Amino acid sequence: MAPVTNAGLAEAADGRSVLRFEEYELPPGQIDLRATLGCTAPIDLDVGFGKGRSLLEWAALGRDGTLLGVEIRRGLVERAFERLGRAGAGGVRLLRGDFRAVVPRLVPGGLVRRCYLHFPDPWWKKRHRKRQVVSAPVVAELVRLLAPGGEVCVQTDVPERAEEFRAALAGAGLQERWWSDGGPGARPFDVRSNREVRCEAAGVPVYRMTFGKPPPEAGGPQAREEGRG
Numbered sequence: 769m770a771p772v773t774n775a776g777l778a779e780a781a782d783g784r785s786v787l788r789f790e791e792y793e794l795p796p797g798q799i800d801l802r803a804t805l806g807c808t809a810p811i812d813l814d815v816g817f818g819k820g821r822s823l824l825e826w827a828a829l830g831r832d833g834t835l836l837g838v839e840i841r842r843g844l845v846e847r848a849f850e851r852l853g854r855a856g857a858g859g860v861r862l863l864r865g866d867f868r869a870v871v872p873r874l875v876p877g878g879l880v881r882r883c884y885l886h887f888p889d890p891w892w893k894k895r896h897r898k899r900q901v902v903s904a905p906v907v908a909e910l911v912r913l914l915a916p917g918g919e920v921c922v923q924t925d926v927p928e929r930a931e932e933f934r935a936a937l938a939g940a941g942l943q944e945r946w947w948s949d950g951g952p953g954a955r956p957f958d959v960r961s962n963r964e965v966r967c968e969a970a971g972v973p974v975y976r977m978t979f980g981k982p983p984p985e986a987g988g989p990q991a992r993e994e995g996r997g
């Protein structure tokens with residue numbers, strides 16, 4: 769399994785930040801989103817960002833908080849890092865590793881506003897299905913990380929996977945906010961990924977869904993707890 773590494777701007781001797789890709793291997797155990805990775809809440813996640821178009825588009829939105837991109841392939845992390853640096857894009861942190869192994873280590877829970885999964889690998893062959901990123905254990909960890917009201921956004925061009933992802937998200941207790949069966953129409957996401965653009969140019973249908981973590985009910989147990997003293 770690839771080590772979990774944190775990509776950051778290297779510091780030059782004169783204190784300037786220089787555009788050089790460096791990886792720092794993280795010690796085993798918990799990975800604190802704020803103290804270790806330098807994220808500021810609210811945090812968005814981009815899992816398997818590939819060539820990184822969605823990271824650049826996110827940065828261009830000028831949002832508050834941090835986008836944490838997690839990608840398993842070093843070459844892609846390096847490429848995205850360089851593209852972000854050239855664009856002068858801020859607010860994005862990159863982590864190299866297998867998201868399935870990384871996600872249970874991320875703490876604290878409750879800080880993630882949005883998790884994007886743009887075209888998680890389709891794994892056509894049955895023997896490769898064990899590499900699938902979206903699974904019940906991973907979705908359970910995402911629920912833990914989501915802030916109340918936060919959401920998971922998934923898109924894919926594989927209809928069978930779309931149905932599986934939809935069932936996994938609903939099965940974890942998330943509420944469906946958007947489902948599109950690949951027909952033309954509005955899209956709920958605020959950024960585009962490389963594969964999304966390619967699919968649209970080729971006229972390939974894209975299945976999209978957004979599932980949200982319900983906010984604590986007004987007057988419910990958590991709200992009453994918070995209201996106490």
Ligand SMILES: C[S@@+](CC[C@H](N)C(=O)[O-])C[C@H]1O[C@@H](n2cnc3c(N)ncnc32)[C@H](O)[C@@H]1O
Nearest residue numbers: 816817818839840866867886887889961962963
């Ligand atoms: C089909 S590509 C989609 C890339 C990009 N999101 C897009 O829409 O253009 C899937 C990406 O997920 C990455 N990936 C696959 N398994 C992963 C895992 N376990 N953890 C993190 N990234 C993973 C792959 O390296 C690849 O970049």
